[in-house]
Amino acid sequence: MFKKAVITLISLLLASALLGGCSAGDTSSETYSDTAFMLDTVVSVKIYGVPEADARAAVDAAFSEIARLEGVLSSNIVGNGIDLLAQNAGTGYTELDYDAVYVLRKAVEYAELTGGAFDPTVGPVVALWNIRNGSGYVPTDEERAAAAALVDYNKILFDENGRVMLADTGMSVNLGAIAKGYIADRVKALLTSMGIEHAVISLGGNVLAFGGKPDGSDFVIGIQDPFGSTGEIAATVSVRDMSVVSSGDYERYFEADGIRYHHIMDPFAGAPANSGISGVTILSDKSVDGDALSTAVFVLGRNEGLELIESLDGVECVLIGSGGERTVSSGLKDSVVFR
Numbered sequence: 001m002f003k004k005a006v007i008t009l010i011s012l013l014l015a016s017a018l019l020g021g022c023s024a025g026d027t028s029s030e031t032y033s034d035t036a037f038m039l040d041t042v043v044s045v046k047i048y049g050v051p052e053a054d055a056r057a058a059v060d061a062a063f064s065e066i067a068r069l070e071g072v073l074s075s076n077i078v079g080n081g082i083d084l085l086a087q088n089a090g091t092g093y094t095e096l097d098y099d100a101v102y103v104l105r106k107a108v109e110y111a112e113l114t115g116g117a118f119d120p121t122v123g124p125v126v127a128l129w130n131i132r133n134g135s136g137y138v139p140t141d142e143e144r145a146a147a148a149a150l151v152d153y154n155k156i157l158f159d160e161n162g163r164v165m166l167a168d169t170g171m172s173v174n175l176g177a178i179a180k181g182y183i184a185d186r187v188k189a190l191l192t193s194m195g196i197e198h199a200v201i202s203l204g205g206n207v208l209a210f211g212g213k214p215d216g217s218d219f220v221i222g223i224q225d226p227f228g229s230t231g232e233i234a235a236t237v238s239v240r241d242m243s244v245v246s247s248g249d250y251e252r253y254f255e256a257d258g259i260r261y262h263h264i265m266d267p268f269a270g271a272p273a274n275s276g277i278s279g280v281t282i283l284s285d286k287s288v289d290g291d292a293l294s295t296a297v298f299v300l301g302r303n304e305g306l307e308l309i310e311s312l313d314g315v316e317c318v319l320i321g322s323g324g325e326r327t328v329s330s331g332l333k334d335s336v337v338f339r
């Protein structure tokens, strides 16, 4: 885990060199950036165009907000709302923090939109496989079926007081596919309220850029090559005021008997999705949308995934198939450059 963090940190530094390197001489406009290991990944916040003391205060506030929201939304914290929700499954309603209810409602919206390809009640499947970097468990067919049978977003019940209940015992919620997007949006709102107009928030594969660079140029964001080592870029996109979220089978996986098992699950199979895609990048205004959609499109596969993205206003995608095939949605043709 530590080794992986170091590799990711190095790649982040490489990526930031790329971010900063698109036009000569403008690196001086980056006033402050900092990096930390949070949300089980490498998190960085870069602030441009304000005095360093202000930027430093803003980055510190951003990290505090990320830590607070991680506590509220994580599935791995004993006693938080998400944990109580699972403990009370099948028996009663649970009072949750505002942010948890908001994200759950958003997650249900995306579950409906994607016919359950994205489903926040995938918790039992995620817990069964227990996939970390380099380790996990390969369940039996019976175990998979039993976990998959507990997945059903229709069984998340909301009462009139804003409390939430999971209808069946054994159900649990996992917000890992949408929480980072929501957190990025919250951090953007916080930074904006502090007077920051130009910044890049990077939470693992979730990048939220806002304002463009102070000199008026775009931010250039690298898209990870699913077949390369961490930090190797398959393409770049130029953006301003845009979320760029990637999901892929290269992000978190383990291998057993020569088979790679990754962390994006097909909720119906109770097993890692095998849709012929290796990497999905979604561009959208809000990162919460990009995050949910990146996971959903990965599960849906190229044809259904692309159809979904083309049907949504203001959302674009870059898909990299398991054989290296590249697909770009219609609105993105001019701003993506493959290497």
Ligand code: ADP
Residues within 6 Å of the ligand: 117, 118, 119, 120, 122, 126, 174, 175, 176, 177, 178, 180, 204, 205, 206, 246, 247, 248, 251, 252, 263, 264, 265, 266, 267, 291, 294, 295, 299
């Ligand atoms: P990452 O966490 O690497 O950014 P994703 O946004 O694709 O990648 O989220 C994957 C995580 O979401 C998994 O680790 C798991 O916790 C959860 N998850 C896996 N499959 C699904 C799914 N089909 N629907 C909703 N959540 C999922």
Ligand code: MG
Residues within 6 Å of the ligand: 176, 177, 178, 247, 290, 291, 292, 293, 294, 295
């Ligand atoms: Mg996601």
